[in-house]
Amino acid sequence: MNKAQLVDHLAAETGVSKADTERILNAAIETIKKSVRKSEDVTLVGFGTFTRTKRKARKGRNPQTGEEIKISSSVVPKFRPGKPFRDLLN
Numbered sequence: 001m002n003k004a005q006l007v008d009h010l011a012a013e014t015g016v017s018k019a020d021t022e023r024i025l026n027a028a029i030e031t032i033k034k035s036v037r038k039s040e041d042v043t044l045v046g047f048g049t050f051t052r053t054k055r056k057a058r059k060g061r062n063p064q065t066g067e068e069i070k071i072s073s074s075v076v077p078k079f080r081p082g083k084p085f086r087d088l089l090n
Contacts, residue, residue: 036077048081 001009003025011021032042032050042050057073 044082046082046084048079048085051078051080052076053078 007018007022007025011018035042036050036052039052052075055074055076058071060069060071062069
């Protein structure tokens with residue numbers, strides 16, 4: 001399912017126009033991104049938690065030449081599904 005299909009489904013489920021549904025979805029996504037950027041966890045009970053985590057610097061290999069390269073540390077987003085969501089999939 002892509003974003004357009006999600007908007008269509010949500011609009012049909014809620015009876016809200018597609019344009020309003022898309023604005024609400026965009027606002028929710030932006031709020032999650034801004035919060036995680038500020039190191040705030042976003043927990044949606046029953047769904048999961050969005051966090052940020054730091055990856056350590058490490059060594060890797062260039063796949064074309066086999067030469068060893070240094071991969072610098074970085075901060076990446078992480079999603080941890082909640083128990084009801086995990087149970088739904090198993």
